[in-house]
Amino acid sequence: MRGSKKGSVLLVIMALVLSLFLAACSQDTAKESEGGKDTDKNPSNEKQVEITWWNFPNFQALDGEVGKYEKEIIAAFNEKNPDIKVKLEMLTFEGGPEKLNVAIATNTAPDMIYDAPGRIIDWGKKGLLAPLNDMMPDDVKNDISPALMKQSMVGDQVYMYPFNTGPFMMAVNKTLFEDIGELDLLPLDRPDRTWTVAEYEKALHAVKEKAPGIIPSGFYAKSVAGDQGTRGYITNLGTSRFLNEDYSAVAINSESGIKGLEWVVQASRDGLVAPGAASLDAGDHNDLFLQGKMAFAINYSAVLKSLFAPNKTEDFEDVLLPYPTPDGSDPKLEPFLGGLAVFNNDDDKKAEAAKKLVDFIVNDPEWGEKNLIQTGGLSARNSVTGLYEGSEYEYSELARKFITDPPTIADGYAEVRTFWFPELQEAILETKSAKEALDEFAEKSNAAIEKAKAANK
Known part of the structure; x- marks a missing residue:
């Protein structure tokens, strides 16, 4: 039993x-x-690699919604890479830099970012980024100008994948000059549009006399945003460099650099510059121009022209102009450069996944060119031209020949730029002479450069 x-x-x-x-x-x-x-096609969470992409509004907003275009990129990327989940976070130009600083300090940096050399190269020097050399064979690097590659590297390590570019310069309200009958004062009939400071002054006085309700030109000195505009303006007005050729010291406190800043101070006295420039930031300056209240903007490019278009509240034709120089010689224009970087967060799988997203954004046969056009910029690749129609893009392509090496790759530049605007404010308010302001800027900046060089060794 x-x-x-x-x-x-x-x-x-x-x-x-x-x-x-x-x-x-x-x-x-x-x-x-x-x-x-x-x-x-939607693997379980155990199989997926999740990465974070932080992005400033580098792409034109789709249907007026910031971040909507980026979401379309991610959806298209996931069609080819279903094993990678991308978490998008949009940053603003105002609060984004500080948010990044906090994230880095607390070891919560994103996996990928689309930004500019000023911050990216500083992170590269601090060992915070993953090198991208494996993504950039010689045929790609050789298709990008040395000036742009120089901004993308630290030593022999590539830390930023260059994507969109365009020289920074000025813009003018062409419609205004047509209305006051002074279009011939602008150098638009010259192929390279170069002109002298004296010719520029004549155009400013014409606005003051014939359109008294319009501010002739702009300037700003409240915060670090848009510092490339004030740098390019002053260095060309005086035919000076900002830093010396090996980036080891400030050069703008030279006699010619001082003359450039003195011109701005005198123009402010003469009512040729927006009143209260010491308390205006780059956004305030842009708004005055886009609202048709100011004839010249000092911080423009083909990229910004495209990005600013939805913000224009007046219907006028804005055209690009190089900064004037004392004798009308070729200007030195800093290049706008946007690119993508991957943070080294001690996770090889995430770094490789982020690199795949970088490659998709820049090089995908369908989306690469589409993404570039959505930025409104020229390609960082010399072989990619003719993406747009219109005289302003044609001129921007031509103006590439004026591109010079920017100071943004200097050791300690992230700190150097913080000293620039306070000294500009002092000069504009005439609490210091132009020489005193630039000498103090040089003293502080040279110390910061030396300190950073020692730390980066």
Whole structure:
């Protein structure tokens, strides 16, 4: 009887195990038939690599919604890379830099960012980024101008994948000059549009006299945003460099640099510059121009022209002009450069996934060119031209020949730029002479450069 009972229990257990096994098999079969286990395009969280992409509004907003275009990029990327989940976070130009500083300080940096060399190269020097050399073979690097590659590297390490570019310069309200009958004062009939400071002054006085309700030109000295505009303006007005050729010291406190800033101070006295420039930031300056209240803007490019277009509240034609120089010689224009970088967060899988997203954004056969056009910029690649129609893009392509090496790759530049605007304010308010302001800027900046060079060794 005992043997019979044991046999019965054993049979029951075997039947239960068999039924559980068959149920599991039927569930697996159902999943596979629905595109699950082996063919599921949405892998389980265990299989997915999740990365974060922080982005400033580098792409034109789609349907007026910031971040909507980026979401379309991610959706298209996931069609080809279903095993990578991308979490997007949009930054503002006002609060984004500080948010990045906090994230880096607390070890919560994103995996990928689309930004500019000023911050990216500083992070590269501090060892915060993953090198991108494996993504940039010689044929790619050789298709990018040395000035742009120089901004993308620290030593022989590539830390930023260059994407969109365009020289920074000025813009003018062409419609205004047509209305006051002074269009011939602008150098638009010259192929390279170069002009002298004296010619520029004549155009400013024409606005003051014939359109008294319009501010002739702009300037700003409230915060670090848009510092390239004030740098380019002053260095060309005086034919000076901002830093010396090896980036080891400030050069703008030279006699020619001082003359450039003195011109701005005098123009402010003469009512040729927006009043209260010491308390205006780059955004305030842009708004005055886009509202048709100011004739010249000092911080423009083909990229910004495109990005600013939705913000224009007056219907006028804005055209690009190089900064004037004392003798009308070729200007030195800093290049706008946007590019993508990958943070080194001690996770190889995330770094490789982020590199795939970088490659998709820049090089995908369908989306690469589409993404570039959405920035409104020229390609960083010399071989990619003719993406747009219109004289202003043609001129921007031509003005590439004026591109010079920017100071943004100097050791300690992130700190150097913080000293610039306070000294500009002092000069504009005339609490210091132009020489005193630039000498103090040089003293503080040279110390910061030396300190950073020592720390980066």
